[in-house]
Amino acid sequence: MKMSTSQLLDELKTLTQAHIKYAENLLKETDEKLNSRISDGSWSVLECLEHLNRYGDFYIPEITQRISSSKTSPANAFKPGLLGNYFAKSMLPKDKLNKMKTLKSMDPINSQLDKSVVEKFIRQQSQFLDLLEKAVSVDLNTIKTSVSISKLIKIKLGDTFRFVIYHNDRHILQAERVFEYSLIGEIVAKRDQ
Numbered sequence: 001m002k003m004s005t006s007q008l009l010d011e012l013k014t015l016t017q018a019h020i021k022y023a024e025n026l027l028k029e030t031d032e033k034l035n036s037r038i039s040d041g042s043w044s045v046l047e048c049l050e051h052l053n054r055y056g057d058f059y060i061p062e063i064t065q066r067i068s069s070s071k072t073s074p075a076n077a078f079k080p081g082l083l084g085n086y087f088a089k090s091m092l093p094k095d096k097l098n099k100m101k102t103l104k105s106m107d108p109i110n111s112q113l114d115k116s117v118v119e120k121f122i123r124q125q126s127q128f129l130d131l132l133e134k135a136v137s138v139d140l141n142t143i144k145t146s147v148s149i150s151k152l153i154k155i156k157l158g159d160t161f162r163f164v165i166y167h168n169d170r171h172i173l174q175a176e177r178v179f180e181y182s183l184i185g186e187i188v189a190k191r192d193q
Helices: 005-026 045-068 083-091 116-137 157-191
Strands: 142-145 150-156
Touching: 005 045, 005 116, 005 157, 045 116, 045 142, 045 157, 083 150, 083 157, 116 150, 116 157, 150 157
Parallel strands: none
Antiparallel strands: 142 150
16 A cells, blocks of 8 residues: 655654644643553653653654665655565554553653653654654655664554654553543542541
């Protein structure tokens, strides 16, 4: 399945802008609220964003380096690769989020976190917007990037963007659910006083 390169980049920019807007609203909340969890084994809002920051720490330099060293010309269409498409589609949010095992190095559970995590997330998403802008002038099909689980596995740049931004979307939805749960808990606590 081929897709328009400009349409794909626009869709990914729109998602990233929505992620930034969501995070900016979180800056108004208390650290306590952003650190609350649904259960002991679940992630807080800040842990969701910290998880995404850790992936950003890998993918931002990787994508930056690949784009800056590319001599390719842009292509009108992007055709997902077999493995990259699988990775990207597996990250798409579903009605009931399927649980996935995360790498130990990417798991922020029980970290001491504050709103600096949100600020870093916003900075990283702005960097992704810049990279998406730069991607307009290269071929998303021929540039390959390593993936975080192994430098030996490489996928098309277009699939890398899809994977990372869909992964962000997945965990933003998770953070929204955690936050809603904490609001319900506050309402119940006030009612019971």
